[in-house]
Amino acid sequence: MGRPDLSTFQAFMKPSYYPLLIINYGIALIVGIAVKKVTIALDRKHGWHRDIWRRALLQLVFGVIMISILSFFLVWIYFLAFGQDIVASGYLDYELPFSIALITILNFYYTNVYFYTYPKLLQKMDRDKEQLEDMLAIQVKNGTQVMPPDENKTYILRSSPPIEDADKIKNSRQVLIVEAPGRNIPIKVKDVSMFFIYEKTTFIRLAGVNNLNNCLQFPLRLSDVMDLLDEHTFFRINRQCILNFNAIDSFSFLGEKSILVTLKSEFGKLENLEKEEWDKLTKVSVDNVPGFKEWIKR
Incomplete structure:
Protein backbone atom coordinates (compact mmCIF):
# COMPACT_ATOMS: atom_id res chain seq x y z
CA MET A 1 0.00 0.00 0.00
CA GLY A 2 1.20 3.50 -0.81
CA ARG A 3 3.69 2.20 -3.39
CA PRO A 4 1.76 1.71 -6.66
CA ASP A 5 5.07 1.59 -8.57
CA LEU A 6 6.13 -1.58 -6.71
CA SER A 7 4.09 -4.77 -6.85
CA THR A 8 3.99 -7.29 -4.02
CA PHE A 9 5.90 -9.82 -6.13
CA GLN A 10 8.63 -7.28 -6.90
CA ALA A 11 8.91 -6.40 -3.21
CA PHE A 12 9.47 -10.04 -2.27
CA MET A 13 12.29 -10.22 -4.83
CA LYS A 14 14.24 -7.51 -2.99
CA PRO A 15 16.40 -8.76 -0.05
CA SER A 16 16.10 -5.36 1.63
CA TYR A 17 12.34 -5.88 1.87
CA TYR A 18 12.54 -8.69 4.44
CA PRO A 19 14.01 -6.69 7.37
CA LEU A 20 11.26 -4.12 6.79
CA LEU A 21 8.70 -6.92 6.71
CA ILE A 22 9.96 -8.25 10.05
CA ILE A 23 9.68 -4.77 11.60
CA ASN A 24 6.12 -4.43 10.27
CA TYR A 25 5.19 -7.81 11.71
CA GLY A 26 6.72 -6.72 15.02
CA ILE A 27 4.54 -3.61 15.07
CA ALA A 28 1.46 -5.67 14.21
CA LEU A 29 2.31 -8.13 17.00
CA ILE A 30 2.69 -5.34 19.56
CA VAL A 31 -0.65 -3.85 18.51
CA GLY A 32 -2.39 -7.24 18.66
CA ILE A 33 -1.01 -7.98 22.13
CA ALA A 34 -2.04 -4.50 23.28
CA VAL A 35 -5.64 -5.11 22.16
CA LYS A 36 -5.70 -8.41 24.06
CA LYS A 37 -4.21 -6.86 27.21
CA VAL A 38 -6.70 -3.99 27.15
CA THR A 39 -9.60 -6.42 26.69
CA ILE A 40 -8.42 -8.60 29.57
CA ALA A 41 -8.01 -5.55 31.81
CA LEU A 42 -11.55 -4.41 30.98
CA ASP A 43 -12.89 -7.93 31.57
CA ARG A 44 -11.55 -7.79 35.12
CA LYS A 45 -13.41 -4.63 36.08
CA HIS A 46 -16.16 -4.02 33.53
CA GLY A 47 -17.72 -7.26 32.26
CA TRP A 48 -20.09 -7.01 29.32
CA HIS A 49 -22.94 -8.60 31.29
CA ARG A 50 -22.65 -5.98 34.06
CA ASP A 51 -23.09 -2.79 32.02
CA ILE A 52 -22.95 -3.38 28.29
CA TRP A 53 -23.08 0.29 27.24
CA ARG A 54 -20.35 1.39 29.62
CA ARG A 55 -18.19 -1.54 28.52
CA ALA A 56 -18.81 -0.78 24.83
CA LEU A 57 -17.69 2.82 25.38
CA LEU A 58 -14.58 1.72 27.26
CA GLN A 59 -13.76 -0.84 24.58
CA LEU A 60 -14.09 1.84 21.89
CA VAL A 61 -11.91 4.35 23.75
CA PHE A 62 -9.18 2.03 25.00
CA GLY A 63 -9.45 -0.90 22.59
CA VAL A 64 -9.81 1.04 19.33
CA ILE A 65 -8.88 4.72 19.70
CA MET A 66 -5.95 4.39 22.12
CA ILE A 67 -4.55 1.34 20.31
CA SER A 68 -4.85 3.18 16.98
CA ILE A 69 -2.83 6.03 18.49
CA LEU A 70 -0.25 3.50 19.69
CA SER A 71 -0.08 1.98 16.20
CA PHE A 72 0.43 5.40 14.61
CA PHE A 73 3.15 6.26 17.15
CA LEU A 74 5.06 3.03 16.42
CA VAL A 75 4.83 3.60 12.67
CA TRP A 76 5.95 7.22 13.12
CA ILE A 77 9.05 6.00 14.96
CA TYR A 78 9.61 3.49 12.15
CA PHE A 79 9.54 6.23 9.48
CA LEU A 80 11.65 8.53 11.64
CA ALA A 81 14.31 5.84 12.06
CA PHE A 82 14.59 5.42 8.28
CA GLY A 83 14.54 9.17 7.63
CA GLN A 84 11.29 9.12 5.64
CA ASP A 85 8.38 11.54 5.60
CA ILE A 86 5.28 9.74 6.92
CA VAL A 87 2.96 12.21 5.16
CA ALA A 88 4.65 11.91 1.76
CA SER A 89 4.71 8.11 2.01
CA GLY A 90 0.95 7.82 1.64
CA TYR A 91 0.60 6.11 5.03
CA LEU A 92 -2.13 8.48 6.20
CA ASP A 93 -4.17 7.81 3.05
CA TYR A 94 -3.76 4.04 2.81
CA GLU A 95 -2.19 2.15 5.73
CA LEU A 96 -3.66 4.18 8.61
CA PRO A 97 -7.36 3.59 7.74
CA PHE A 98 -6.53 -0.05 7.03
CA SER A 99 -4.77 -0.40 10.41
CA ILE A 100 -7.70 1.17 12.26
CA ALA A 101 -10.07 -1.22 10.48
CA LEU A 102 -7.96 -4.23 11.52
CA ILE A 103 -7.79 -3.02 15.12
CA THR A 104 -11.59 -2.63 15.13
CA ILE A 105 -12.02 -6.14 13.71
CA LEU A 106 -9.71 -7.53 16.40
CA ASN A 107 -11.83 -5.85 19.08
CA PHE A 108 -14.96 -7.38 17.55
CA TYR A 109 -13.23 -10.77 17.60
CA TYR A 110 -12.56 -10.65 21.36
CA THR A 111 -16.09 -9.36 21.96
CA ASN A 112 -17.56 -12.26 19.98
CA VAL A 113 -15.38 -14.72 21.89
CA TYR A 114 -16.84 -13.42 25.15
CA PHE A 115 -20.46 -13.58 23.98
CA TYR A 116 -19.84 -17.07 22.58
CA THR A 117 -18.25 -18.59 25.69
CA TYR A 118 -20.39 -16.96 28.40
CA PRO A 119 -23.79 -18.30 27.17
CA LYS A 120 -22.25 -21.77 26.79
CA LEU A 121 -21.22 -21.62 30.43
CA LEU A 122 -24.75 -20.63 31.45
CA GLN A 123 -26.20 -23.44 29.30
CA LYS A 124 -23.99 -25.95 31.07
CA MET A 125 -25.16 -24.57 34.41
CA ASP A 126 -28.79 -24.86 33.27
CA ARG A 127 -28.22 -28.53 32.40
CA ASP A 128 -26.71 -29.09 35.82
CA LYS A 129 -29.68 -27.28 37.35
CA GLU A 130 -32.12 -29.65 35.61
CA GLN A 131 -30.17 -32.66 36.83
CA LEU A 132 -30.11 -31.31 40.36
CA GLU A 133 -33.84 -30.55 40.30
CA ASP A 134 -34.50 -34.15 39.22
CA MET A 135 -32.28 -35.37 42.04
CA LEU A 136 -34.06 -33.17 44.59
CA ALA A 137 -37.46 -34.28 43.29
CA ILE A 138 -36.48 -37.90 43.87
CA GLN A 139 -35.34 -37.04 47.39
CA VAL A 140 -38.69 -35.39 48.14
CA LYS A 141 -40.56 -38.36 46.70
CA ASN A 142 -38.58 -40.70 48.94
CA GLY A 143 -39.40 -38.62 51.99
CA THR A 144 -35.98 -37.00 52.34
Missing part, protein backbone atom coordinates in the same frame (compact mmCIF):
# COMPACT_ATOMS: atom_id res chain seq x y z
CA GLN A 145 -36.02 -33.52 53.84
CA VAL A 146 -34.48 -30.88 51.60
CA MET A 147 -33.67 -27.31 52.72
CA PRO A 148 -35.51 -24.73 50.57
CA PRO A 149 -33.34 -22.13 48.87
CA ASP A 150 -33.04 -18.77 50.59
CA GLU A 151 -33.53 -16.22 47.82
CA ASN A 152 -32.09 -13.45 50.00
CA LYS A 153 -28.66 -15.05 50.10
CA THR A 154 -26.12 -15.01 47.33
CA TYR A 155 -24.94 -18.47 48.23
CA ILE A 156 -26.51 -21.43 49.99
CA LEU A 157 -25.13 -24.90 50.64
CA ARG A 158 -27.77 -27.60 51.02
CA SER A 159 -27.41 -30.94 52.71
CA SER A 160 -29.56 -34.03 52.52
CA PRO A 161 -30.71 -35.82 54.55
CA PRO A 162 -30.45 -34.05 57.95
CA ILE A 163 -27.74 -35.69 60.05
CA GLU A 164 -26.81 -34.97 63.65
CA ASP A 165 -23.07 -35.62 63.34
CA ALA A 166 -21.21 -32.44 62.31
CA ASP A 167 -18.57 -34.25 60.24
CA LYS A 168 -21.22 -36.12 58.31
CA ILE A 169 -23.07 -32.88 57.67
CA LYS A 170 -19.95 -31.36 56.16
CA ASN A 171 -19.41 -34.39 53.93
CA SER A 172 -23.05 -34.40 52.80
CA ARG A 173 -22.99 -30.88 51.36
CA GLN A 174 -23.68 -31.34 47.68
CA VAL A 175 -25.13 -28.22 46.12
CA LEU A 176 -23.92 -24.64 45.92
CA ILE A 177 -26.34 -21.98 44.69
CA VAL A 178 -24.75 -18.80 43.37
CA GLU A 179 -26.35 -15.65 42.07
CA ALA A 180 -25.69 -14.90 38.39
CA PRO A 181 -27.22 -12.07 36.34
CA GLY A 182 -30.98 -12.65 36.39
CA ARG A 183 -30.94 -16.10 37.96
CA ASN A 184 -29.84 -18.35 40.82
CA ILE A 185 -27.70 -21.22 39.59
CA PRO A 186 -27.26 -24.52 41.51
CA ILE A 187 -23.78 -25.98 41.16
CA LYS A 188 -22.51 -29.34 42.28
CA VAL A 189 -19.75 -28.73 44.79
CA LYS A 190 -17.70 -31.58 43.32
CA ASP A 191 -17.61 -29.69 39.99
CA VAL A 192 -15.81 -26.73 41.57
CA SER A 193 -12.11 -26.86 40.73
CA MET A 194 -11.07 -24.00 42.98
CA PHE A 195 -12.24 -21.18 45.22
CA PHE A 196 -9.92 -18.20 45.13
CA ILE A 197 -9.60 -14.53 46.02
CA TYR A 198 -8.59 -11.96 43.44
CA GLU A 199 -8.59 -8.22 44.13
CA LYS A 200 -10.50 -8.76 47.40
CA THR A 201 -13.29 -10.73 45.66
CA THR A 202 -13.98 -14.44 46.16
CA PHE A 203 -14.49 -16.45 42.97
CA ILE A 204 -15.66 -19.96 42.08
CA ARG A 205 -14.05 -21.64 39.10
CA LEU A 206 -15.75 -24.55 37.33
CA ALA A 207 -14.42 -27.02 34.77
CA GLY A 208 -14.07 -25.50 31.30
CA VAL A 209 -13.76 -21.93 32.59
CA ASN A 210 -10.56 -20.31 31.33
CA ASN A 211 -11.40 -16.65 31.88
CA LEU A 212 -11.71 -14.75 35.14
CA ASN A 213 -14.77 -12.94 33.82
CA ASN A 214 -16.61 -16.28 33.54
CA CYS A 215 -15.86 -17.29 37.12
CA LEU A 216 -18.71 -16.86 39.58
CA GLN A 217 -18.52 -14.42 42.48
CA PHE A 218 -19.88 -14.61 46.00
CA PRO A 219 -19.18 -12.71 49.22
CA LEU A 220 -18.02 -15.39 51.67
CA ARG A 221 -14.47 -15.47 52.99
CA LEU A 222 -12.38 -18.54 52.25
CA SER A 223 -12.31 -19.46 55.94
CA ASP A 224 -16.12 -19.64 55.89
CA VAL A 225 -16.09 -21.57 52.63
CA MET A 226 -13.66 -24.12 54.01
CA ASP A 227 -15.95 -24.76 56.98
CA LEU A 228 -18.61 -25.97 54.53
CA LEU A 229 -16.46 -28.25 52.38
CA ASP A 230 -15.29 -31.84 52.60
CA GLU A 231 -11.69 -31.62 53.82
CA HIS A 232 -10.86 -34.87 52.07
CA THR A 233 -11.64 -33.29 48.68
CA PHE A 234 -10.73 -29.64 49.25
CA PHE A 235 -7.64 -28.08 50.81
CA ARG A 236 -6.77 -24.46 51.45
CA ILE A 237 -3.23 -24.12 50.12
CA ASN A 238 -2.78 -20.44 51.04
CA ARG A 239 -4.72 -17.35 52.06
CA GLN A 240 -6.09 -16.88 48.55
CA CYS A 241 -6.94 -20.33 47.21
CA ILE A 242 -8.79 -23.56 47.99
CA LEU A 243 -8.16 -26.43 45.56
CA ASN A 244 -10.15 -29.52 44.63
CA PHE A 245 -7.98 -32.64 44.79
CA ASN A 246 -9.41 -33.84 41.47
CA ALA A 247 -8.15 -30.69 39.71
CA ILE A 248 -4.51 -31.27 40.68
CA ASP A 249 -2.16 -32.81 38.14
CA SER A 250 1.16 -32.60 39.99
CA PHE A 251 3.22 -30.47 42.34
CA SER A 252 6.86 -29.48 42.66
CA PHE A 253 9.01 -28.29 45.53
CA LEU A 254 10.31 -24.72 45.47
CA GLY A 255 13.37 -24.94 47.65
CA GLU A 256 12.85 -26.65 50.99
CA LYS A 257 9.83 -24.82 52.34
CA SER A 258 7.36 -24.21 49.53
CA ILE A 259 5.37 -26.16 46.92
CA LEU A 260 3.98 -25.09 43.54
CA VAL A 261 0.84 -26.95 42.43
CA THR A 262 0.20 -27.70 38.75
CA LEU A 263 -3.44 -28.19 37.76
CA LYS A 264 -4.74 -30.48 35.04
CA SER A 265 -4.84 -29.10 31.50
CA GLU A 266 -8.57 -28.31 31.64
CA PHE A 267 -7.92 -26.18 34.74
CA GLY A 268 -4.87 -24.32 33.39
CA LYS A 269 -3.96 -20.70 34.03
CA LEU A 270 -6.80 -18.21 33.74
CA GLU A 271 -6.27 -16.03 30.68
CA ASN A 272 -6.88 -12.82 32.62
CA LEU A 273 -4.12 -13.44 35.13
CA GLU A 274 -0.43 -12.84 34.68
CA LYS A 275 1.86 -15.82 35.30
CA GLU A 276 3.16 -14.26 38.51
CA GLU A 277 -0.40 -13.82 39.80
CA TRP A 278 -1.32 -17.40 38.88
CA ASP A 279 1.82 -18.85 40.49
CA LYS A 280 1.01 -16.92 43.65
CA LEU A 281 -2.49 -18.44 43.69
CA THR A 282 -1.25 -22.02 43.21
CA LYS A 283 1.72 -21.84 45.58
CA VAL A 284 1.33 -23.66 48.89
CA SER A 285 2.22 -21.33 51.74
CA VAL A 286 5.00 -22.39 54.11
CA ASP A 287 2.60 -22.92 57.03
CA ASN A 288 0.36 -25.20 54.95
CA VAL A 289 3.08 -27.39 53.42
CA PRO A 290 2.98 -30.11 56.15
CA GLY A 291 -0.81 -30.33 55.97
CA PHE A 292 -0.72 -30.39 52.16
CA LYS A 293 1.75 -33.28 52.14
CA GLU A 294 -0.55 -35.32 54.35
CA TRP A 295 -3.67 -34.36 52.40
CA ILE A 296 -2.21 -35.17 48.98
CA LYS A 297 -1.26 -38.72 49.96
CA ARG A 298 -3.87 -41.09 48.46
Whole structure:
Protein backbone atom coordinates (compact mmCIF):
# COMPACT_ATOMS: atom_id res chain seq x y z
CA MET A 1 0.00 0.00 0.00
CA GLY A 2 1.20 3.50 -0.81
CA ARG A 3 3.69 2.20 -3.39
CA PRO A 4 1.76 1.71 -6.66
CA ASP A 5 5.07 1.59 -8.57
CA LEU A 6 6.13 -1.58 -6.71
CA SER A 7 4.09 -4.77 -6.85
CA THR A 8 3.99 -7.29 -4.02
CA PHE A 9 5.90 -9.82 -6.13
CA GLN A 10 8.63 -7.28 -6.90
CA ALA A 11 8.91 -6.40 -3.21
CA PHE A 12 9.47 -10.04 -2.27
CA MET A 13 12.29 -10.22 -4.83
CA LYS A 14 14.24 -7.51 -2.99
CA PRO A 15 16.40 -8.76 -0.05
CA SER A 16 16.10 -5.36 1.63
CA TYR A 17 12.34 -5.88 1.87
CA TYR A 18 12.54 -8.69 4.44
CA PRO A 19 14.01 -6.69 7.37
CA LEU A 20 11.26 -4.12 6.79
CA LEU A 21 8.70 -6.92 6.71
CA ILE A 22 9.96 -8.25 10.05
CA ILE A 23 9.68 -4.77 11.60
CA ASN A 24 6.12 -4.43 10.27
CA TYR A 25 5.19 -7.81 11.71
CA GLY A 26 6.72 -6.72 15.02
CA ILE A 27 4.54 -3.61 15.07
CA ALA A 28 1.46 -5.67 14.21
CA LEU A 29 2.31 -8.13 17.00
CA ILE A 30 2.69 -5.34 19.56
CA VAL A 31 -0.65 -3.85 18.51
CA GLY A 32 -2.39 -7.24 18.66
CA ILE A 33 -1.01 -7.98 22.13
CA ALA A 34 -2.04 -4.50 23.28
CA VAL A 35 -5.64 -5.11 22.16
CA LYS A 36 -5.70 -8.41 24.06
CA LYS A 37 -4.21 -6.86 27.21
CA VAL A 38 -6.70 -3.99 27.15
CA THR A 39 -9.60 -6.42 26.69
CA ILE A 40 -8.42 -8.60 29.57
CA ALA A 41 -8.01 -5.55 31.81
CA LEU A 42 -11.55 -4.41 30.98
CA ASP A 43 -12.89 -7.93 31.57
CA ARG A 44 -11.55 -7.79 35.12
CA LYS A 45 -13.41 -4.63 36.08
CA HIS A 46 -16.16 -4.02 33.53
CA GLY A 47 -17.72 -7.26 32.26
CA TRP A 48 -20.09 -7.01 29.32
CA HIS A 49 -22.94 -8.60 31.29
CA ARG A 50 -22.65 -5.98 34.06
CA ASP A 51 -23.09 -2.79 32.02
CA ILE A 52 -22.95 -3.38 28.29
CA TRP A 53 -23.08 0.29 27.24
CA ARG A 54 -20.35 1.39 29.62
CA ARG A 55 -18.19 -1.54 28.52
CA ALA A 56 -18.81 -0.78 24.83
CA LEU A 57 -17.69 2.82 25.38
CA LEU A 58 -14.58 1.72 27.26
CA GLN A 59 -13.76 -0.84 24.58
CA LEU A 60 -14.09 1.84 21.89
CA VAL A 61 -11.91 4.35 23.75
CA PHE A 62 -9.18 2.03 25.00
CA GLY A 63 -9.45 -0.90 22.59
CA VAL A 64 -9.81 1.04 19.33
CA ILE A 65 -8.88 4.72 19.70
CA MET A 66 -5.95 4.39 22.12
CA ILE A 67 -4.55 1.34 20.31
CA SER A 68 -4.85 3.18 16.98
CA ILE A 69 -2.83 6.03 18.49
CA LEU A 70 -0.25 3.50 19.69
CA SER A 71 -0.08 1.98 16.20
CA PHE A 72 0.43 5.40 14.61
CA PHE A 73 3.15 6.26 17.15
CA LEU A 74 5.06 3.03 16.42
CA VAL A 75 4.83 3.60 12.67
CA TRP A 76 5.95 7.22 13.12
CA ILE A 77 9.05 6.00 14.96
CA TYR A 78 9.61 3.49 12.15
CA PHE A 79 9.54 6.23 9.48
CA LEU A 80 11.65 8.53 11.64
CA ALA A 81 14.31 5.84 12.06
CA PHE A 82 14.59 5.42 8.28
CA GLY A 83 14.54 9.17 7.63
CA GLN A 84 11.29 9.12 5.64
CA ASP A 85 8.38 11.54 5.60
CA ILE A 86 5.28 9.74 6.92
CA VAL A 87 2.96 12.21 5.16
CA ALA A 88 4.65 11.91 1.76
CA SER A 89 4.71 8.11 2.01
CA GLY A 90 0.95 7.82 1.64
CA TYR A 91 0.60 6.11 5.03
CA LEU A 92 -2.13 8.48 6.20
CA ASP A 93 -4.17 7.81 3.05
CA TYR A 94 -3.76 4.04 2.81
CA GLU A 95 -2.19 2.15 5.73
CA LEU A 96 -3.66 4.18 8.61
CA PRO A 97 -7.36 3.59 7.74
CA PHE A 98 -6.53 -0.05 7.03
CA SER A 99 -4.77 -0.40 10.41
CA ILE A 100 -7.70 1.17 12.26
CA ALA A 101 -10.07 -1.22 10.48
CA LEU A 102 -7.96 -4.23 11.52
CA ILE A 103 -7.79 -3.02 15.12
CA THR A 104 -11.59 -2.63 15.13
CA ILE A 105 -12.02 -6.14 13.71
CA LEU A 106 -9.71 -7.53 16.40
CA ASN A 107 -11.83 -5.85 19.08
CA PHE A 108 -14.96 -7.38 17.55
CA TYR A 109 -13.23 -10.77 17.60
CA TYR A 110 -12.56 -10.65 21.36
CA THR A 111 -16.09 -9.36 21.96
CA ASN A 112 -17.56 -12.26 19.98
CA VAL A 113 -15.38 -14.72 21.89
CA TYR A 114 -16.84 -13.42 25.15
CA PHE A 115 -20.46 -13.58 23.98
CA TYR A 116 -19.84 -17.07 22.58
CA THR A 117 -18.25 -18.59 25.69
CA TYR A 118 -20.39 -16.96 28.40
CA PRO A 119 -23.79 -18.30 27.17
CA LYS A 120 -22.25 -21.77 26.79
CA LEU A 121 -21.22 -21.62 30.43
CA LEU A 122 -24.75 -20.63 31.45
CA GLN A 123 -26.20 -23.44 29.30
CA LYS A 124 -23.99 -25.95 31.07
CA MET A 125 -25.16 -24.57 34.41
CA ASP A 126 -28.79 -24.86 33.27
CA ARG A 127 -28.22 -28.53 32.40
CA ASP A 128 -26.71 -29.09 35.82
CA LYS A 129 -29.68 -27.28 37.35
CA GLU A 130 -32.12 -29.65 35.61
CA GLN A 131 -30.17 -32.66 36.83
CA LEU A 132 -30.11 -31.31 40.36
CA GLU A 133 -33.84 -30.55 40.30
CA ASP A 134 -34.50 -34.15 39.22
CA MET A 135 -32.28 -35.37 42.04
CA LEU A 136 -34.06 -33.17 44.59
CA ALA A 137 -37.46 -34.28 43.29
CA ILE A 138 -36.48 -37.90 43.87
CA GLN A 139 -35.34 -37.04 47.39
CA VAL A 140 -38.69 -35.39 48.14
CA LYS A 141 -40.56 -38.36 46.70
CA ASN A 142 -38.58 -40.70 48.94
CA GLY A 143 -39.40 -38.62 51.99
CA THR A 144 -35.98 -37.00 52.34
CA GLN A 145 -36.02 -33.52 53.84
CA VAL A 146 -34.48 -30.88 51.60
CA MET A 147 -33.67 -27.31 52.72
CA PRO A 148 -35.51 -24.73 50.57
CA PRO A 149 -33.34 -22.13 48.87
CA ASP A 150 -33.04 -18.77 50.59
CA GLU A 151 -33.53 -16.22 47.82
CA ASN A 152 -32.09 -13.45 50.00
CA LYS A 153 -28.66 -15.05 50.10
CA THR A 154 -26.12 -15.01 47.33
CA TYR A 155 -24.94 -18.47 48.23
CA ILE A 156 -26.51 -21.43 49.99
CA LEU A 157 -25.13 -24.90 50.64
CA ARG A 158 -27.77 -27.60 51.02
CA SER A 159 -27.41 -30.94 52.71
CA SER A 160 -29.56 -34.03 52.52
CA PRO A 161 -30.71 -35.82 54.55
CA PRO A 162 -30.45 -34.05 57.95
CA ILE A 163 -27.74 -35.69 60.05
CA GLU A 164 -26.81 -34.97 63.65
CA ASP A 165 -23.07 -35.62 63.34
CA ALA A 166 -21.21 -32.44 62.31
CA ASP A 167 -18.57 -34.25 60.24
CA LYS A 168 -21.22 -36.12 58.31
CA ILE A 169 -23.07 -32.88 57.67
CA LYS A 170 -19.95 -31.36 56.16
CA ASN A 171 -19.41 -34.39 53.93
CA SER A 172 -23.05 -34.40 52.80
CA ARG A 173 -22.99 -30.88 51.36
CA GLN A 174 -23.68 -31.34 47.68
CA VAL A 175 -25.13 -28.22 46.12
CA LEU A 176 -23.92 -24.64 45.92
CA ILE A 177 -26.34 -21.98 44.69
CA VAL A 178 -24.75 -18.80 43.37
CA GLU A 179 -26.35 -15.65 42.07
CA ALA A 180 -25.69 -14.90 38.39
CA PRO A 181 -27.22 -12.07 36.34
CA GLY A 182 -30.98 -12.65 36.39
CA ARG A 183 -30.94 -16.10 37.96
CA ASN A 184 -29.84 -18.35 40.82
CA ILE A 185 -27.70 -21.22 39.59
CA PRO A 186 -27.26 -24.52 41.51
CA ILE A 187 -23.78 -25.98 41.16
CA LYS A 188 -22.51 -29.34 42.28
CA VAL A 189 -19.75 -28.73 44.79
CA LYS A 190 -17.70 -31.58 43.32
CA ASP A 191 -17.61 -29.69 39.99
CA VAL A 192 -15.81 -26.73 41.57
CA SER A 193 -12.11 -26.86 40.73
CA MET A 194 -11.07 -24.00 42.98
CA PHE A 195 -12.24 -21.18 45.22
CA PHE A 196 -9.92 -18.20 45.13
CA ILE A 197 -9.60 -14.53 46.02
CA TYR A 198 -8.59 -11.96 43.44
CA GLU A 199 -8.59 -8.22 44.13
CA LYS A 200 -10.50 -8.76 47.40
CA THR A 201 -13.29 -10.73 45.66
CA THR A 202 -13.98 -14.44 46.16
CA PHE A 203 -14.49 -16.45 42.97
CA ILE A 204 -15.66 -19.96 42.08
CA ARG A 205 -14.05 -21.64 39.10
CA LEU A 206 -15.75 -24.55 37.33
CA ALA A 207 -14.42 -27.02 34.77
CA GLY A 208 -14.07 -25.50 31.30
CA VAL A 209 -13.76 -21.93 32.59
CA ASN A 210 -10.56 -20.31 31.33
CA ASN A 211 -11.40 -16.65 31.88
CA LEU A 212 -11.71 -14.75 35.14
CA ASN A 213 -14.77 -12.94 33.82
CA ASN A 214 -16.61 -16.28 33.54
CA CYS A 215 -15.86 -17.29 37.12
CA LEU A 216 -18.71 -16.86 39.58
CA GLN A 217 -18.52 -14.42 42.48
CA PHE A 218 -19.88 -14.61 46.00
CA PRO A 219 -19.18 -12.71 49.22
CA LEU A 220 -18.02 -15.39 51.67
CA ARG A 221 -14.47 -15.47 52.99
CA LEU A 222 -12.38 -18.54 52.25
CA SER A 223 -12.31 -19.46 55.94
CA ASP A 224 -16.12 -19.64 55.89
CA VAL A 225 -16.09 -21.57 52.63
CA MET A 226 -13.66 -24.12 54.01
CA ASP A 227 -15.95 -24.76 56.98
CA LEU A 228 -18.61 -25.97 54.53
CA LEU A 229 -16.46 -28.25 52.38
CA ASP A 230 -15.29 -31.84 52.60
CA GLU A 231 -11.69 -31.62 53.82
CA HIS A 232 -10.86 -34.87 52.07
CA THR A 233 -11.64 -33.29 48.68
CA PHE A 234 -10.73 -29.64 49.25
CA PHE A 235 -7.64 -28.08 50.81
CA ARG A 236 -6.77 -24.46 51.45
CA ILE A 237 -3.23 -24.12 50.12
CA ASN A 238 -2.78 -20.44 51.04
CA ARG A 239 -4.72 -17.35 52.06
CA GLN A 240 -6.09 -16.88 48.55
CA CYS A 241 -6.94 -20.33 47.21
CA ILE A 242 -8.79 -23.56 47.99
CA LEU A 243 -8.16 -26.43 45.56
CA ASN A 244 -10.15 -29.52 44.63
CA PHE A 245 -7.98 -32.64 44.79
CA ASN A 246 -9.41 -33.84 41.47
CA ALA A 247 -8.15 -30.69 39.71
CA ILE A 248 -4.51 -31.27 40.68
CA ASP A 249 -2.16 -32.81 38.14
CA SER A 250 1.16 -32.60 39.99
CA PHE A 251 3.22 -30.47 42.34
CA SER A 252 6.86 -29.48 42.66
CA PHE A 253 9.01 -28.29 45.53
CA LEU A 254 10.31 -24.72 45.47
CA GLY A 255 13.37 -24.94 47.65
CA GLU A 256 12.85 -26.65 50.99
CA LYS A 257 9.83 -24.82 52.34
CA SER A 258 7.36 -24.21 49.53
CA ILE A 259 5.37 -26.16 46.92
CA LEU A 260 3.98 -25.09 43.54
CA VAL A 261 0.84 -26.95 42.43
CA THR A 262 0.20 -27.70 38.75
CA LEU A 263 -3.44 -28.19 37.76
CA LYS A 264 -4.74 -30.48 35.04
CA SER A 265 -4.84 -29.10 31.50
CA GLU A 266 -8.57 -28.31 31.64
CA PHE A 267 -7.92 -26.18 34.74
CA GLY A 268 -4.87 -24.32 33.39
CA LYS A 269 -3.96 -20.70 34.03
CA LEU A 270 -6.80 -18.21 33.74
CA GLU A 271 -6.27 -16.03 30.68
CA ASN A 272 -6.88 -12.82 32.62
CA LEU A 273 -4.12 -13.44 35.13
CA GLU A 274 -0.43 -12.84 34.68
CA LYS A 275 1.86 -15.82 35.30
CA GLU A 276 3.16 -14.26 38.51
CA GLU A 277 -0.40 -13.82 39.80
CA TRP A 278 -1.32 -17.40 38.88
CA ASP A 279 1.82 -18.85 40.49
CA LYS A 280 1.01 -16.92 43.65
CA LEU A 281 -2.49 -18.44 43.69
CA THR A 282 -1.25 -22.02 43.21
CA LYS A 283 1.72 -21.84 45.58
CA VAL A 284 1.33 -23.66 48.89
CA SER A 285 2.22 -21.33 51.74
CA VAL A 286 5.00 -22.39 54.11
CA ASP A 287 2.60 -22.92 57.03
CA ASN A 288 0.36 -25.20 54.95
CA VAL A 289 3.08 -27.39 53.42
CA PRO A 290 2.98 -30.11 56.15
CA GLY A 291 -0.81 -30.33 55.97
CA PHE A 292 -0.72 -30.39 52.16
CA LYS A 293 1.75 -33.28 52.14
CA GLU A 294 -0.55 -35.32 54.35
CA TRP A 295 -3.67 -34.36 52.40
CA ILE A 296 -2.21 -35.17 48.98
CA LYS A 297 -1.26 -38.72 49.96
CA ARG A 298 -3.87 -41.09 48.46
